[in-house]
Amino acid sequence: MADSTKSQAWVLFDRIVSEAAPDGAHTNPWSNSANGELLFEPDYATLERLLGVPLYLKANTQSGVPALALDVWLSYELRRAGFDRDQVWPRPANPRILPAPVASLIQSLPMKLREQIAQRVESKSSITGVTSSSAAILGKNYLKQVDVIMTDWATGPEILISTKRMDSSYGKNAPNRIEESYGDAKNLRLRHPLAALGFMFGLRSDILQKEPRTADWLFDLLAKLGQEDDAYHATCLILMQYDDDGAAPVDETESDPEGILEPGAEALADEDDSAAASTSDQDQSVPELPKVTILADLTPPNLSPSCFLNAMVTRVLGATPVNMHEQARQRRVDAVQWTT
Structure with missing residues (x-):
């Protein structure tokens, strides 16, 4: 049976990330500006390649x-x-959700047993109560699937980021996306006030020509979502430019496929998708992908990925003791020392 679209995508996503961080060695995103401020420099080249996958x-x-x-x-x-591979979800390998203590336990086992357990864990996208293909977090009133999470049993959630994307029918769909996002923020913030709560919105750049007034309205609301005391700590806009040639047909009645989850529902969504993304194909090269360009210069500064990621990381480090997330702290120090 042919792989699903999502399982094919996972294979390509994993290869791209592996090429960007060979053997798990990541570049340092921090740099020191002329006025002494730390700047987070996003890897836009990798983002553009990843965004080319769904077009391909x-x-x-x-x-x-x-x-x-x-x-x-x-x-x-x-x-x-500098945050830990197993604490940040989705992980760069199957299973996408694997608690860091479980990963540590597997690594501590004798080699033969470790290989057996690791093989079983990696071959399944979901093991009830242990691993999953997606993550849901209980907010004040209901469970909500959250797209990017950093958590540990010892700390609870430290980063909760929701992502949404819109490539067409902007005036029709934008109000619903914003309304949903605001409700999600309040639900999560009230139960997890110390977690860094963020929202990233991917938007095709043709909105600037097709619906400029909608774009202005949307940019304004996105910024305000990051200014409310009981909403997100930071919000972000990704402006994506690509040709129509590679675009898939778009359902103009876009909807959020997750919605409000009932207990256990998150483990059922994509049971086989990420498991099918076998690491045995990692040595294959990434095919030529449709070109996507990030229009960073047209993104409002307060919604830039640089400001957003800086805010997320800074809030986490400010809310934890100095003996936690030591690698993340050291990366910032290294950036300052490199330029002084």
């Missing part, structure tokens, strides 16, 4: 692949910042 596969919105490209990139950027 002609994956529509309902497949979940277009938005998944943003999730993969965000988790990759958080690892560049």
Whole structure:
């Protein structure tokens, strides 16, 4: 049976991330500006390659692949910042959700047993109560699937980022996306006030020509979502430019496929998709992908990925003791020392 679109996408996503961080060695995203401020420099080249995957596969919105490209990139950027591979979800290998203590336990086992357990864990996208292909977090009133998470049993959720994407029908769909996002923010913030809560919105750049007034309205609301005391700590805009040639047919009645989850529902969504993305194909090269360009210069500064990631990382480090997330702290120190 042919792989699903999402499982094909995972194979390509994993190869791209592996090439960007050979053997798990990530570049340091921090640099020191002329006035002494730390700057987070996102890896836009990797983002553009990841965004080319759903175009290459002609994956529509309902497949979940277009938005998944943003999730993969965000988790990759958080690892560049120095956070642990197994604490940031989705992980760069199957299973996508694996608690860090479970990963540590597997690594501590004798070699033969470790290989057996690892093989079983990696061959299944979901083991009830242990691993999953997606993550849901209980907010004040209901469970909600969250796209990018950093958590540990010892700390609870430390980063909660929701991503949404819109490539067409902007005036028709934008109000619903914003309304949903605001409700999600309040639900999560009230139960997890110390977690860094963020929202990233991927938007095709043709909105600037087709619906400029909608674009201005949307940019304004996105900024305000990051200014409310009980909403997101930071919000972000990704402006994507690409040709129509590679685009998949778009359902103009786009909807959020997750919605409000009942207990256990998150383990059922994509049971076989990420498991099918076998690491045995990692040595194969990434095919030539449709070109996607990030229009960073046209993104409002307060919604830039640089400001967003800086805010997320800074909030986490400010809310934890100095003996936690030591690698993330050291990366910032290294950036300052390199330029002084």
